[in-house]
Amino acid sequence: MIITLKRGAKQKEISAVSDKIKSLGYKPHVSRGKDVTIIGMIGEYAEKYKDAFEAMDAVEHISEIQKPYKLASREFKKSNTVIKVSRGVEIGAKKIHVIAGPCAIESRDLMFNTAKIVKDAGATILRGGAFKPRSSPYAFQGLGEKGLKYIEAAGRKYHMPVISEAMSVEQVELLSKYCDIIQIGARNIQNYDLLKAAGKQKKPVLLKRGMATTVKELLLSAEYILSQGNYDVMLCERGIRTFEDSTRFTMDLNAIPVLKKLSHLPIVLDPSHGIGIREHVGTMAKACVAVGADALILEVHPRPQEALSDGPQSLLPEQFSALMNELDAVAKAVGREIL
């Protein structure tokens, strides 16, 4: 990191900073300009000590130079990570996988019907929430373990690995019995106990960016999982919160090439939440494929007006089926494939 001292910093103050750098085992690089003195402190994890230097009176500003995450970084691993979810389902390779299903597992019937619909249309992974994070305590909160049994059975019948969301440490343990991928939701992006629990088990993790999470913080949250020994992490952009109110969130597609550059981890995109308006989900899904998604996650519901959550953004079966063909065309145009 680069430490800029206040104008007119005295020699004593400059030495104090240099000495502190040496005491931490780094070498200070001092550059004195006419007005301003800057001191470089370069080396692994130097950024960890940023706060300590910022708290010194003579310090004006600190610029981070090195990345505060390591295992998630492209420097640590040059080649793209490919996550093997099940036989034939590898995320991060040429094929773009489509994860589809209802927002919430509402009943056994719904789960099986939707599984058939999305399988027939070309989806390769089945989604469905058993534990639902709802902003109101009075809203439907999910079927719990019963729901997990339904999705596991539906996945088995239609030969699809399944994904569901864990909201607590105990749910991670429960989900790892029933599911092939464990989802950490946007609201839990900085629930560090949960991240560590996801890192301690073996199933791949889909980590959703929070609505106010920077790209750097997303990679730091991934690092929490990786640092526990689980390297199978997918990063998921699902919309950030901005001033714009004509859509549910603002999808930050800019983040995709940036993340691909900084990290080797595969990227999943969620246009259903990202825009939140059913008739526009398909259009955004095409942009997601063009921008480099390794997988898409989409909400599909046979009767959205009866859905217990996220009805407004769930695709109808016929919309989903038509969309899959359109997405495949875009995928081929960028050297990938979906069907």
Place this chain on the structure above:
Amino acid sequence: MIITLKRGAKQKEISAVSDKIKSLGYKPHVSRGKDVTIIGMIGEYAEKYKDAFEAMDAVEHISEIQKPYKLASREFKKSNTVIKVSRGVEIGAKKIHVIAGPCAIESRDLMFNTAKIVKDAGATILRGGAFKPRSSPYAFQGLGEKGLKYIEAAGRKYHMPVISEAMSVEQVELLSKYCDIIQIGARNIQNYDLLKAAGKQKKPVLLKRGMATTVKELLLSAEYILSQGNYDVMLCERGIRTFEDSTRFTMDLNAIPVLKKLSHLPIVLDPSHGIGIREHVGTMAKACVAVGADALILEVHPRPQEALSDGPQSLLPEQFSALMNELDAVAKAVGREIL
């Protein structure tokens, strides 16, 4: 809520919406304009069904009219809630309480030294983190239960109730043994299992707004706690995330009169995190008192440059002491008092 139908909606579609409203036990109020038809659905918890109507094809837009929270609302309880933390410490009454101490409990000595400093200056509640939510897995994560023992002992010695943060359900149980107030941090504002756990125990809860949490969502998160039977909840504004990067966060003081209008719960303000720059914390603290805070929470550290976290925003003992007198003057100007 008010349901606006698409232009040219057919009678059949209008009836479908009306019938659905009736089937849920509400009365539809249909108003037909030349171009647009709107249908009112008014009654307790009507907003709960918003998604179901939004998912109907003929629906253009839904405006929420009633508040989705109840126990937290001013309609439910007209008079301000006053929370009795301990003998003589009541939050929400005339006296504005100052909660002070180090960001993290780093050692027994630090905890006792800082306790004496803040007590002498007029603080009435002692703070200190035993479990620290850190964005990097490689940063100091807190002393855990050992830290809780230190803060409990320091509070006892200096006759101050103590507050610390819980990041998980188990920590809530642990903290309720050692602390007088349990803090839920900004990153856990939508960790619903944690909110419920805080609602099931008896100690007062200080709930920090997340960095992308709206006023409405803050009240819904409070509702999670209240709905479990714990009515002693303080709402804490500590800065939201915006485009401005010259300060750590943007303190949203506008939210204070708005929250006071919508809710009966007391408000705590955290200028240390809200601006994140030591030399400006005092200035913002004065604004916090003027805008109507019922309590302030401030970070104080005898040697910030050696602090293991948040050094740049921690006040020095002499700054804190001088500030307390200045704050008292502002408090008196708005009909309150601090010292």
Place this chain on the structure above:
Amino acid sequence: MIITLKRGAKQKEISAVSDKIKSLGYKPHVSRGKDVTIIGMIGEYAEKYKDAFEAMDAVEHISEIQKPYKLASREFKKSNTVIKVSRGVEIGAKKIHVIAGPCAIESRDLMFNTAKIVKDAGATILRGGAFKPRSSPYAFQGLGEKGLKYIEAAGRKYHMPVISEAMSVEQVELLSKYCDIIQIGARNIQNYDLLKAAGKQKKPVLLKRGMATTVKELLLSAEYILSQGNYDVMLCERGIRTFEDSTRFTMDLNAIPVLKKLSHLPIVLDPSHGIGIREHVGTMAKACVAVGADALILEVHPRPQEALSDGPQSLLPEQFSALMNELDAVAKAVGREIL
């Protein structure tokens, strides 16, 4: 619009609102619930009076139902507007046009060299700034009219219509002599005198969304131009300002399907400014084509490291040339074409 009254509003207050509605020539639709009374006021331009009702004491909240713009709306004109810029250059039809050139017109040579490069690669419209809006008064501000002469000549030589930005009313007049399209920049999105001036002349206008402009405000700014009689307006998304700082702006691609639904005007996308990092511009350009752009505007510079502005986001000639083929493939996948 829908006027929600405060709980417990008295009959006298309800009548006052109704009477005001009648006095403005509209019909009030009153719906009384147990707790809440709402009053609909539906009709053209009703939203114009929102402030007057909001200022009444008994009014709790007003929801806008109708759009405050008219000429820009899809209701006013159902079919997509196709803007004829010159022979063979029609924006809004099947072909997606690529507008390319340097950020600033730095010299006659640069302008002619770049014109040849972009023409050879398949661009159909030439861009270049003669008047540059720079946040620092000490930065290069453009060549002015001399620059306009260069771009006009280069366009003529390479058979391309040209576009440049006007920052003031006088510049609109000047530009309409030299250019085929007049650009209004993001910083001037609410410079109403400038919008009116652009509306009073005949050349097509490319209107860039400001960095904090909502979709609704963008359409209102377009309405300023349309209301003066100039119907040839293109809406341009170029990135909004959010908390994310790893890219220059956050491109809001969600806005594209929303704008296409609300308005008949063609959409231009500017990934150069939208992401601001040269190596990622191409990736975002593909997403822009997939999401439904009618034209792209791209910065190309033969030697970006010598550029007087926006060097970091300007494409190299060989990058641009390769990109055009990739974009054409994506365009064909969504039923459009570029080359």
Place this chain on the structure above:
Amino acid sequence: MIITLKRGAKQKEISAVSDKIKSLGYKPHVSRGKDVTIIGMIGEYAEKYKDAFEAMDAVEHISEIQKPYKLASREFKKSNTVIKVSRGVEIGAKKIHVIAGPCAIESRDLMFNTAKIVKDAGATILRGGAFKPRSSPYAFQGLGEKGLKYIEAAGRKYHMPVISEAMSVEQVELLSKYCDIIQIGARNIQNYDLLKAAGKQKKPVLLKRGMATTVKELLLSAEYILSQGNYDVMLCERGIRTFEDSTRFTMDLNAIPVLKKLSHLPIVLDPSHGIGIREHVGTMAKACVAVGADALILEVHPRPQEALSDGPQSLLPEQFSALMNELDAVAKAVGREIL
């Protein structure tokens, strides 16, 4: 500024950067770490060349060290600027001035009535808009020069200097005949021609921060005015745009101590626009005084429900009068005075 090179940058690339620095007349400070090389380029206006270096392939990142503005900076002028508006009205000294009046000048009567009301309550400067920036072209746009005549006459009668907003270069000339202070509105914060025109005349300028303007950009816009020779500039915070929608804007009071540190220019705060809700304006005004405002600007209207603009945020005469006494108490608590 500090130039960080990409990992593994070659000697040739390092030399290229160093040579470019030397060619611009600066001295390069090269620090080579094990993995990363950084190069300092320190000196006046070095930041001006940031783009040129960022466009070089070997460059990873550039951190700005020095401020890109000069005349507006505290380094340039250590003591606070005090602006003499008229005899006895000096902004930036001990007395906090209150600028009050209607949003728009609607009629001669309104202007004179309101002038008397605000004068009697203790306001020292009269406000009123003759040219109104309205987001809709169909909304009331102001009385123009006729309005300026009214406000000038009212100011003369009640012995108050007057302020009004200029939206174009011609209006600057016109206003400088009638008004004592010229306001540049939030929407024109980067209308550089307008800023230069304001800098070329002699009257003090009140410059409003735009809704997406950073503190740095606000100071750069002020620099545009100062660099033309007019040093009498007041900076005005009036709310920024964020995700929060329960208030019209989010008032960024954090910016006040930051601006006071960076610049010598006086600060004006506008809680009327900043929160946009009449009943909360007074509460925020107190926070504005506590945080260090040198002046407040407030909207007052005798009959807000008949106001042609901004009725919902205009104070009633009796509210304003009561508020002035409350503000004076807060002012005295922070060593200032209002009455």
